Amino acid sequence: MEPLMKYLRMLFDNFTLALLAVVFIATVLPCSGEGAVLFGWLTNLxxxxLFFLHGAKLSREAIIAGAGHWRLHLLVFAxxxxxFPLLGLAFKPLFVPLVGNELYLGVLYLCALPATVQSAIAFTSLARGNVPAAICSAAASSLLGIFLTPLLVMLLLGASGDTGSGLDAVLKITLQLLVPFVAGQLARRWIGAWVxxxxxxxxVVDQGSILLVVYTAFSEAVVTGLWHTVSAQHLAxxxxxCGILLTVVLLGTRLLGRVLGFNVEDRITILFAGSKKSLATGVPMAQVLFVGGGIGAMILPLMLFHQIQLMVCAVLAQRYAARVEEDERVSAPS
Incomplete structure (x- = not known):
């Protein structure tokens, strides 16, 4: 019973419920006019x-501890x-009829995002994988995403996405994401212990920032008719x-880890670090990269994928942990 309750708490935590509540509130009571302008300023702040705190929390010692495993990191980054982006493009003939053009662009945006940090590390730890390498890969992926995601978005979406000019997007990313992140890293010397x-x-501040961005984005999307353009069929x-994409990536990361000769701990790390996409990075980055009412459709696939990846990876982590414990009991001297 206790493992089941732990699993249910992981799936239906307070943040997930808060996300659903914010989407509902934005649907019923969207901000508009002067209120939208005010929320826009609050969202930028x-x-x-959020990225200042990301920089302040990122431990350089943890990165150094796992940085030497370059083959694993290259595979996770690949x-x-x-x-992910290649799958998003390859599955276009299948995905577009299922979700329509607007949500398909959101799927491509999802494919361009970096890996999530917290859950990749948490699941790797639960499954008895290489935790220092997971910390390094996930943290480096988050940092690289600040540079790579805007470039991938421009390559994948091209003229289809309303991203503004390439130079403008890079400038926005630099000012709103990279500068606070670097400032947080520099300030870590003085505030690291306090953080x-x-x-x-x-x-709570982290999650509150994401909820604010989600409310602002969905309010704008609702005002411009999101739920009139996204049918129940496309939502289904x-x-x-999301299930197909996650399944293929999980199978691919598992196969690559085995074929390339990684040990069990490293294969676990590759599986969990290479299959994740970051909600914490993706939602605020969408607010920076995209203009107009299309932001809601851009982040809707990410929000759904985030929950599905938690559900599936929670089960996988429990199974890996049980297998490792069984192996340890078998190999223990009698």
Whole structure:
């Protein structure tokens, strides 16, 4: 019973419920007019604070501890920034009829995002994988995503996505994401210990920033008719698309880890670090990259994929952990 309750808490945590509540509130009571302008300013400040805290929390010691495993990191980065985008393009004939053109662009945006940090590390730890390497890969992926994701978005979406000019997008990313991140890294020398001591309530600040961005984005999308353009059929199709994408990537990362000769701990790390996409990075980055009412459709696939990846990877992590424990009991001297 206890493992089941732990699993249910992981799937239906307070943040997931808060996300659903915010989408509902934005649908019923969207901000518009002067309220939308005010929320726009608050959102920009929240995004800056979010990436400042990301920089302040990122431990250079943890990165150094896992940095030497370059073959593993290259494979994880290839899965995150090459395999995902290629799958998004290759499956276009299947995905577009299921979700329509607008949500398909959101799927391509999902494919361009970096890996998530917290859940990749948490699941790797639960499954008894190589945790230092997971910390390094996930943190480096998050940092690389600040540079690579805008480039991939321009390559994948091209003229189809309303991203503004390439130079404007790079400038926005630099000012709103990279500058606060670097400032947080520089400030870590003085505030790192304070950030570590107050990690619990700073997590509320992190999540609150994401919720604010989601509310602003969905409000704008609702005002411009998101739920009139996204049918129930396309929404159901989006579940299938996210499931297909995650299944193929999980099988691919597992196969590549085995074929390239990694040990069990490293294969676990590759599986969980290479199959994740970051909600914490993707939502605020969409606010920076995209203009107009299309932001809601851009982040809807990400929000759904985020929940599905948690559900599936929670089961996989539990199974890996049980297998490792069984192996340890078998090999223990009697």
């Amino acid at each position: 929240a995004i800056g604070l 899965c995150t920034f090459v395999l 570590k001591r107050n990690a619990r309530w700073l997590k 199709g989006l579940f299938a698309v």
